[in-house]
Amino acid sequence: MSNAQVEVVAAVAEAYRRDWAKVLSVTVQMTRDLDLAEECAQDAYAQALQTWGERGVPDRPGAWLTTSARNRALDVMRHDSVFRRRMPLLVADEAVQGPEEVLDDDRLRLIFTCTHPALSTDAQVALTLRLVCGLSTPEVARAFLVPPATMAARITRAKKKIAAARIPYRVPGPDQLEERVGAVLEVVHLIFTTGHTAPFGSHLVRRDLTDSAIRLARLLHLLMPADAEITALLALLLLNAARQETRMAVDGRLVLLSEQDRSRWDRPLIAEGQSLLTEALLRRPPTRYALQAAIAALHAEAPSWADTDWEEIVSLYEVLHRLWPSPVVELNRVVAVGMRDGPQAGLDALSPLLAEPALATYGYLSATRADFLRQLENWPKAAVAYEEALALTDNEVERVFLTERLTEVSRNL
Template sequence: MADVFRQEWGRITAALIHQTGDWDLAEECAQDAFAQALRRWPRDGVPNRPGAWLMTVARNAAIDRLRRSSTYRAKVEELAVMETRETGTDGREPDADDGAVPDERLRLIFTCCHPALAMEARVALTLRTLTGLSTAEIARAFLVPEATMAKRLTRAKHKIANARIPYRVPPADALPERVPGVLAVLYLVFNEGYSASAGENLIRRDLCDQAVALAQVLAELLPGEPEAKGLLALMLYQRSRQTARVNDRGDLVTLEEQDRGRWDQVQIGLARGHLEEALAARRPGQYQLQAAIAGCHAAAPTAQATDWPRIARLYQYLADMTGSPVIELNRAVAVAMADGPAAGLAILRRLEADDALAGYYLLPATRADFLRRLGRNEEAASAYEEAAALAGTGPERRFLNARLAEVRSQGQQRG
């Protein structure tokens, strides 16, 4: 059922929003359809085409609710016509037009990512409507109370309605100003799946898969936009390492300790192709640079063979382009690997002085790693403690606590 939910939620919600114009109604009817499936499928068996079954149930629920108000009579007729057109020969399951699915989801993406909405609202609304994450899950991802996130989502939906934001892919002349916002949202969705901000699982494969699918559609829609291909390449490179990032117990495995034989070479090949197409346009952007960095890791047969000086240079370009303190933190890691941990520690001191990453667990975690490599175990232990207290997921906390025990043990032995 989880796989069906992941595959069908966004499609069903997007179709209902398109037909009814009512976001809350669409979500409620989609939820009703999945609730019915949970009750009926264990008893009656899973339909041959579960997505079509869910769409029919959700659409019927929408029709029933809309019939209660004459205001929505035209919408009822639209839904009824759509249902008749898509009904299969058995009279029970519609013949879903899979070719129309991507455009429906893209309309929803561009609506969720409209520049009239604040960035945090865009990401939250995309996560809610396209992936089906609960308000509580999104709140945890944003590190805000659930009530705050509920209000944020409600305000975003009201703004779309009140400002009459169109439910469509923008015309060609408006795409350049809208695409960066859409790419940023998909990037954040993927990152939440690739390295979850909270919970007991480090990786949420459902979010990664959703983000990759949407990025593929966007790259196809915008063949002349190299950053769309760059983002897709980055996602594929990162996703190729998913199974190697955790062990059988769900514990974190660092990049240098991963079994590279488990990296998915098919996805790496696809990523390389998309990145080459993007770079051929000679319009470099942040996603292309990040994909190039990921490509350096993918090209190294062993951790020791990694071209860290090149990665450090790419991070320098990326830091100059974005001004992001997180990118600067990553550059510190690359510099430490290329020139030694003391060089990385010098960059960290500047970051800590700026206070831009206060509360970000990877800052003390990185400091702890540098100090451990320098043999300064007492200071490393203090930094590991700080990082473990800030880490959001169980695997991250277990990893940091294991390293904490390691440096304490080494310190005692030397003492």
């Protein structure tokens, strides 16, 4: 490829990342048919590769693509008189110029439609990745380790439900907004955590997913800057992403937070996360994501694992647990207790969780217990706990780490 061609391909790729949601959502508003809009948006990007190569990259690539997709849709709808829809038209309001405080953005309509509570969580995540983030169906399938045909069927089924049950293409009204934003954020958070610790496979982190989640959170923050819960989630994602590169060694080994090279953490990202967090904390009482972000910020600020403000982290986990009771949150609090008061205190705090049914197959519980026992030099029990953790973990990178620890402990037996 010539330099000019390389530039065009890069410009189209950049416009895809930045503008896909806009191009698609505006086209959906016009066609009121998700499939037709998707085809037209894809055609517009294919056309851009050719036209931009001949005439240069336009000043406003997003606007060019949107116009091109809309023209393509108009063409199909005007000329193809036999064009028959497989599904009923989406219910969409006419785009009207409302008062300033009314949220009127096509991308928000698309996001709220994809995360409607009448769709299953699986379907919400798949649709959001496909339609809002622009991942291809095989890419979405790979992220969740299902065959492409299964994912394609899941997406088709969800689109059919949106059309047939008339899930509206609309930003919910003020009385519904908080609840619906909560559902959107859950999807974004789920996409990030799935990418952050890929549950299976040989990669610990899936950048396609964590990047998609961060772009979504940034978009939501841009469109709804006054929403403290969105601000807090964006802060949380940035603070976690800042450490992403140091979580795996060059040989693919898992590196625990305690062992990570803190000089390689992304400082500008941490600074951005901290400033967003400060903004989000102005709202009282603090929300779930704000508390999680505050904990992440304390880790990001600490000069070392040992010199972390464990006192503060324990109390933040206590507040979080009251607000959002979850055995996983409790387990994290126990880890912090172990750091503050020593491994025996940690082990004592852990014991009530051993009977918790929700954690019965949770590998981190065994791994945490194993680590306390290892620090207490109780080698036989530590070995058993590491074996348990290994049996419960499917992620290859984590398995390598646990096997190493087991070998180390077994040497002392």
